[in-house]
Amino acid sequence: MKKLKIALIVVIILIAMGLTWATLSYNFYSPKDVNTKPDDASLKYFQESYNESREAFRTSAVLLSKKFKNTYQGSFQVPAKNDKDLTVDIFYIPAQKSKKGLIIFSSGIHGVEGYTGSAVSHMILEEFMTEENLATTGFLFIHGMNPYGFKNNRRVTENNVDLNRNSSADDVLYKTINTGYPAVIDLINPQGKVNTYSADNIFFELRAIGKIVRASMPVLRQAILQGQYQFPAGVYYGGAAAEPQIKNIAPFIKQYSTGYPFVMNIDLHTGYGERGTLHLFPNPADNKIKALTERIFKGYNIDWGDGKDFYTTTGDFPGYLEKLITGSTYIPMTFEYGTLNSQTTIGSIKSLQTTILENQGFNFGYKSDKDKIAVEKNFREMYFPSSPAWRTKVISDSRVITKIFLKQFNGL
Ligand SMILES: [Zn+2]
Known part of the structure; x- marks a missing residue:
């Protein structure tokens, strides 16, 4: 009888361990999808590769160039070891009657996020380039700021640089010391081949929670996400100098923003925040810019960074544009389309784990093809969900907000 009891307890413990393992294991996490009915009028905008996305962008630009006057369509190459066909593409349509405001849409700063940005x-x-919308507002589209990452499904450039931590005309940025980073370095930059079934990965969540308990979530979030300039193979590396496209985009920004009293940048991103929700992240701003931003995005919840999941970064792209645009009132805004519920603890841990494993796999390789396939799939899903419901919601939310901010921006 006693033996039976012990056996029963052992069985229960084993089942509990199995369940825990299944929940904690890297390969089992998927957030609940959004409840939107997929529609082809939205899905048609999504392409499955960098080349197709760029082609669709170029084709649209050619058509609009025939319709409106004084447009500019061009591109510049981003150098890479084995690829001569990586370009940042630019399309400018000036305000057709008088110059009041310019909206700069930039995307693909984080390569793999470029699919949705495109x-x-x-x-x-x-849908929005009409005589009416172009009367006093001009538009500058920047497509694929990080074409290497876009084409190769990485967030970073060929030099492992996060462009949204690298954007600066001042070299002082690259000497920034992130004092919190060393405390998390062993957790976020593991060495050796990726094995998603290793004890470290199965218990990644517990290890991360251990760190959270010791250092607190805001401190960790800040340490990890702010960017770092000391560890070139590590995650969130901001580089040792400005990447070529950061330098090369500057003359276009200066030239095309000239003469507009108002310039707004909308930088398109995916991956952070609640799945299927469009989050609005402005830069820290004074009261005047805050009031303008609130007016332009009337009725929207703008995340001014006083919430508990707030963190600051160095070398961000919208902040860099601010330095380049000198004669206008400048309004920076980041659109972030959430994918993995990273506002929750489990979502943020799983997002972090995917980021880490992808970087580790890139640097050290994978133990098996199965690991490689799982990590690469999860990484792409994190930044470019295959779900038609998610994609439809991104486009329909974007339609609604574009209609509002164009009207408000015109009325400034
Ligand atoms: Zn991003």
């Missing part, structure tokens, strides 16, 4: 840009090009 789709949203494509929708705006196709």
Whole structure:
């Protein structure tokens, strides 16, 4: 009888361990999808590769160049070891009657996020470039700021640089010391081949929670996400100098923003925040810019960074544009389309784990093909969900907000 009891307890413990393992294991996490009915009028804007996305963008630009006067369509190459066909593409349509405001849509700063950025840009090009909207507002579209990452499904450039931590005209940025980073370095930059079934990965969540308990979530979030300039193979590396495209975009920004009293940048991103929700992240701003931003995005919840999941970064792209645009009132805004519920503890841990494993796999390789396939799939899903419901919601939310901010921006 006693033996039976012990056996029963052992069985229960084993089942509990199995369940825990299943929940904690890297390969089992998927957030509940959004409840939106997929529609082809939205899905048609999404392409499955960098080349197709760029082609769709170029084709739209050619058509609009025939319709409106004084447009500019061009591109510049981003150098890479084995690829001569990586470009940042630019399309400018000036205000057709008088110059009041310019909206700069930039996307693909984080390569793999470029699919959605391209789709949203494509929708705006196709549905919002009308005589009426272009009367006093000009538009500058920047497609694929990080074409290497876009084409190769990485967030970073070929030099492992996060462009949204690298954007600066001042070299002082690259000497920034992130004092919190060393405390998390062993957790976020593991060495050796990726094995998603290793004890470290199965218990990643517990290890991360251990760190959270010791250092607190805001401190950790800040340490990890702010950017770092000391560890070139580590995650959130901001580089040792400005990447070529950061330098090369500057003359375009200066030239095309000239003469507009108001310039707004909308930088398109995915991956952070609640799945299927469009989050609005402005830069820290004074009261005047805050009031303008609130007016332009009337009725929207703008995340001014006083919430508990707030963190600051160095070398961000919208902040860099602010330095380049000197004669205008400048309004920076980041659109972030959430995918993995990173506002929750489990979502943020799983997002972090995917980021870490992808970087580790890139640097050290994978133990098996199964690991490689799982990590690469999860990484792409994190930044470019395959779900038609998610994609439809991105486009329909973007349509609604574009209609509002164009009207408000015109009325400034
Ligand atoms: Zn991003």
